[in-house]
Amino acid sequence: MTDLKTTSRNGINMPLVGFGTYQLSTEEAETSVTEALKAGYRHIDSAEGYKNEKGTGNAIKKSGIPRKEIFLTTKLFPGNTQWGVQEKTYEATIETLKNQLKELQANYVDLYLIHAPLASLRLEQWKALIEMKKQGLAKHIGVSNYNEEAINEILDAGLEKPEINQIEFHPLCARPELAQFLNQHNIEPVAYSSLAPLSTWRTAEGQGGEVLAEKKQEEQSVINEVANDLNVSEAKLLYRWGLQKGYGILTRSSKPERIRQNIEVFDFSIPDNQMQRLNALNKNQPFAWAANGLNPMESAPSLQ
């Protein structure tokens, strides 16, 4: 079997299991990233929009782990006029990463992503990412929530291609055509919200996991049966599904015990027949942004 622990695609030395920090306060980000680093995670995923980069930076600094041993990702919030947030220009994009580096207390990030194609200035923002890679502020650059059309805009403009695309991927949102497209273009897929099909996903007050809950009820019994057949938790099953599809995955929990459990995904595998049962659940249904009232992959305004 191919190595499911790290990838070297596009020259990126990235641990395939990462720890995400969405919906954590600054304090929770610090304690959770501290736990994650203790548990052995060496890939941390942050974002300007999570408003907690300081906590992540504190945890990394206090861990004493050499910076070069941690793969640190963060993302640009591109702006979104629908939400009344000004679109970032080329200069503002560069300024934003510099400010994020201060919060993260780092000289560089390993990966910088445009969080979603929500701005008409997205090609200008992409050019700024290319420049920041040249300057060494970001070792690698990529996008998130970009569909084929948004990626083709970059390729058609003759610009350097994204190295990574971070996407909502799980059995109910498998997007086989996009996965194939990424493969053809040698763009590494990283899956987020792997646990969105579960009833335990985003249940704390204000996390929004109840939105569209009716769209996953039927499939939950199949996920439960497969997990029982393999004698693993449903969470472990879904994270492992992403790895076996060839994706990096991002886990996330505010609970130390779960943080430790969620990285233990290498002691079993999902046999082909059970992968097929899970794959048959696909209906290209995203959940992660639903509480914000939009599907980020279908919200790109016309290019400016």
Ligand SMILES: NC(=O)c1ccc[n+]([C@@H]2O[C@H](COP(=O)([O-])OP(=O)(O)OC[C@H]3O[C@@H](n4cnc5c(N)ncnc54)[C@H](OP(=O)(O)O)[C@@H]3O)[C@@H](O)[C@H]2O)c1
């Ligand atoms: N680029 C984007 O647009 C985008 C969008 C969404 C997410 N992301 C990234 O991807 C990361 C992961 O996605 P996500 O935050 O949606 O997380 P996730 O890993 O899909 O699920 C986390 C949720 O599941 C619960 N959970 C965690 N471990 C569990 C377990 N072992 N058993 C049962 N329930 C469990 C957590 O609750 P507790 O905290 O109570 O354990 C939390 O509510 C994010 O943190 C972020 O870094 C990126």
